[in-house]
Amino acid sequence: MGHLQPLIQRCNLTKHCYHHRNRKHLHCSSPLGSPARQKVVISVAASRSSTSSVAICPSATRITLPVTSLYTSQAYTHRRALGPVQLEVVPGKGLGWRATRDIATGELLFVSLPVAALYGAPGQPPGNEELTEALRQSWTHLVPLERRWLLLLADCCTASCAPAVAAAAATTIATAAGTAASGQSVVAAAVEMSGVAVAPEAASSPPPQPPPVDVLEGLLLRARALLAEVQEAELDQVQQQQQQQQQLQLEQQQQPTVAEAGDANGTPRPSVTPCALTAYAITDANSLAATSGAQILPPVLFGTSTGLGTSNIGGSSITSSSSSTITSSSSSSSSGGGGVLADLVQRYSYSEGGDDLVLTELQDVSPVSCAGLWPEAALLNHSCCPNASLLVIGGAAYLRAGRPVLEGEELTVSYLGLGVFKDVAERRSRLRASHGFQCTCPRCLMEHEHFPTCRYPYQEQRPGQHHHQLYLQRQTQAERWKDRQESSGNGGRDGVSSSSSSSSSAVLDDELLAAALMGRRGGGPLQALLNAVFGSGRFLTSVAADHALLRRINRELVSDLEAAAHAALTAPSRPRQRQAALLGRLEGLLEQVETSCAFLELPPRGRLMSLASVYGLVRLTSELAELSQQATPERRLQLLQLATEIVEDVAPGSDGHVTAAVKAAGVARRVYGADSPTARKAELTASRAHLARYGRELLSDPGLLRRLASIRRRLMTGSGLAASMGVLAWMQQVGSE
Numbered sequence: 001m002g003h004l005q006p007l008i009q010r011c012n013l014t015k016h017c018y019h020h021r022n023r024k025h026l027h028c029s030s031p032l033g034s035p036a037r038q039k040v041v042i043s044v045a046a047s048r049s050s051t052s053s054v055a056i057c058p059s060a061t062r063i064t065l066p067v068t069s070l071y072t073s074q075a076y077t078h079r080r081a082l083g084p085v086q087l088e089v090v091p092g093k094g095l096g097w098r099a100t101r102d103i104a105t106g107e108l109l110f111v112s113l114p115v116a117a118l119y120g121a122p123g124q125p126p127g128n129e130e131l132t133e134a135l136r137q138s139w140t141h142l143v144p145l146e147r148r149w150l151l152l153l154a155d156c157c158t159a160s161c162a163p164a165v166a167a168a169a170a171t172t173i174a175t176a177a178g179t180a181a182s183g184q185s186v187v188a189a190a191v192e193m194s195g196v197a198v199a200p201e202a203a204s205s206p207p208p209q210p211p212p213v214d215v216l217e218g219l220l221l222r223a224r225a226l227l228a229e230v231q232e233a234e235l236d237q238v239q240q241q242q243q244q245q246q247q248l249q250l251e252q253q254q255q256p257t258v259a260e261a262g263d264a265n266g267t268p269r270p271s272v273t274p275c276a277l278t279a280y281a282i283t284d285a286n287s288l289a290a291t292s293g294a295q296i297l298p299p300v301l302f303g304t305s306t307g308l309g310t311s312n313i314g315g316s317s318i319t320s321s322s323s324s325t326i327t328s329s330s331s332s333s334s335s336g337g338g339g340v341l342a343d344l345v346q347r348y349s350y351s352e353g354g355d356d357l358v359l360t361e362l363q364d365v366s367p368v369s370c371a372g373l374w375p376e377a378a379l380l381n382h383s384c385c386p387n388a389s390l391l392v393i394g395g396a397a398y399l400r401a402g403r404p405v406l407e408g409e410e411l412t413v414s415y416l417g418l419g420v421f422k423d424v425a426e427r428r429s430r431l432r433a434s435h436g437f438q439c440t441c442p443r444c445l446m447e448h449e450h451f452p453t454c455r456y457p458y459q460e461q462r463p464g465q466h467h468h469q470l471y472l473q474r475q476t477q478a479e480r481w482k483d484r485q486e487s488s489g490n491g492g493r494d495g496v497s498s499s500s501s502s503s504s505s506a507v508l509d510d511e512l513l514a515a516a517l518m519g520r521r522g523g524g525p526l527q528a529l530l531n532a533v534f535g536s537g538r539f540l541t542s543v544a545a546d547h548a549l550l551r552r553i554n555r556e557l558v559s560d561l562e563a564a565a566h567a568a569l570t571a572p573s574r575p576r577q578r579q580a581a582l583l584g585r586l587e588g589l590l591e592q593v594e595t596s597c598a599f600l601e602l603p604p605r606g607r608l609m610s611l612a613s614v615y616g617l618v619r620l621t622s623e624l625a626e627l628s629q630q631a632t633p634e635r636r637l638q639l640l641q642l643a644t645e646i647v648e649d650v651a652p653g654s655d656g657h658v659t660a661a662v663k664a665a666g667v668a669r670r671v672y673g674a675d676s677p678t679a680r681k682a683e684l685t686a687s688r689a690h691l692a693r694y695g696r697e698l699l700s701d702p703g704l705l706r707r708l709a710s711i712r713r714r715l716m717t718g719s720g721l722a723a724s725m726g727v728l729a730w731m732q733q734v735g736s737e
């Protein structure tokens, strides 16, 4: 144990401390809200031979865990483990994880132990700067394997991975289709769950396996090999660009100056040098591995920018070239001014607010937030409708499937926290700012592609006309227009222009609009015709980046509606009228979104994803309906069920998912009776949410499942109105994030 050292110890109060064969964890809780004292842990991996050969990830590995002790005992020994997942190159994203077989909801995919983790007050996880500084200070205490991981991650940062966005989009769409197709097994899981008897699969689970000894080492080797592939492809691209450039120069018969375009021999210099960076980092990593305990800090991580080989990720620069060797004492400036380590932390760290009060109560520990670097988790890519979720317990990160996953599907988590409930423009801008990529997940594509921006069917709704009628009417018009277009046989231009003689008629107006919406991408001749007939910009058939309706609602929520809800709930006079009026307004907005989804013929998942982008509205409507008791019990339950469906779709396995499902189940019992089909269905949904968050292993311990659910119910009801009002604070948080 001589090599085990706590890397940072600034806390005053040690909550608990435990050891196992390879690692030592110091968990320290600090007084709430005192950021200066919020610190720390560090876990230190045991040194291992770096030369052992490793078989990585047998494809069907099932990790079985004794969940009862995992969730109830502070002394649980967390072990690194890999389940049915494999590290791969994902087009357009760099490295990522894929499922090696079909996976059921709640199955454990890996357990990752941190290279470094810091703890803070609940809701205030330590920031990136603190983590960067902690890593910088503790570099010499890391074992070689951990240093090599960090160097590998630095190297990943520099691999820009030619953005094969189309390829990535195709993958994610295929994935989404597959996921939807496998939806049945979610239900199967819940049905399994509903029989309180232990499921056969769980009952016959093998005893806990010994920890895979060389998981991290094996992963490191694989990640390097994959990265080399990516970078080789990149180099090819750079060389091709060079050749094209040379050819162009020859064609233009221009003599390039040495300073502008090449070295002393006139050879043009590529604008980026990814391979040079890679070679540097890997060489450095190998030499570091050989010099265990060295005091030298690797320039690749701690050096300041020299301007060579810089790639912009998340708005900051990553550099690998530094001529000087920087020692721990002289390198302190690097963290403040950014630098590679800061970029690495920005790109790869993960943090949690510590909002699972159920677990902390079960374990009898104080809630803490945390931020850290978990090697396996660092390589998870993002989706705005992820299929997996991470949960940090006792410093270890547990990744579970949030829904059924098909073999070959990429495993994704959300980087956005509550931001996942924002509209596409907002989500994309946040991801661009924090991680420097344009999200092309199925949800972003759906939202981006399917919603024309300027005109919605609700704008035409007449009093008393239900949106379904409007939708049917539109459909008929669109079909008529299409028929006419086909019979005219010349691309629709004449079809429309033949009607355009009566351009003032409402029918034409509707037909054109319906046709434009049906084509959804319109543009071209149809747009030109619309402009000619109705005036430029009156009807747009093109698709813009923003989803105007969802965006407008989100703006209204932050600027007006939340405050209005506060005011209506606390109004000294005539509160019921105010509440009813506001509820009517919120329901009207919801109806607009529903109408648009119906009009655009979105499939059920498309509808849920669109509603997820105005989840704040759904939640505020539901909470106001509950608190004011203005809506019927049936409508209140409907709203809660809608909220649950939405969270299950875009944040499966999150704390909010379980909370929403448990709440809906409670109301279903109250409204329809505990034995009613509605209540039983809601219970199944709640069980599924528990599986997604806490694991399929709960199937072997129904008692634990009941305890988890009952603690959550008590926490929700115990705080009564204050907790319900908390939603308004939550709304503000979503708005301000």
Ligand SMILES: C[S@@+](CC[C@H](N)C(=O)[O-])C[C@H]1O[C@@H](n2cnc3c(N)ncnc32)[C@H](O)[C@@H]1O
Pocket: 092, 093, 094, 095, 096, 156, 157, 313, 347, 348, 377, 378, 379, 380, 381, 382, 383, 435, 436, 437, 438, 439, 440, 441
């Ligand atoms: C935590 S790392 C994930 C591992 C990463 N793929 C790699 O190879 O280093 C985050 C980075 O992965 C890339 N990434 C993650 N999700 C992505 C997505 N949905 N689309 C494109 N790039 C993504 C971005 O470059 C992002 O900064």
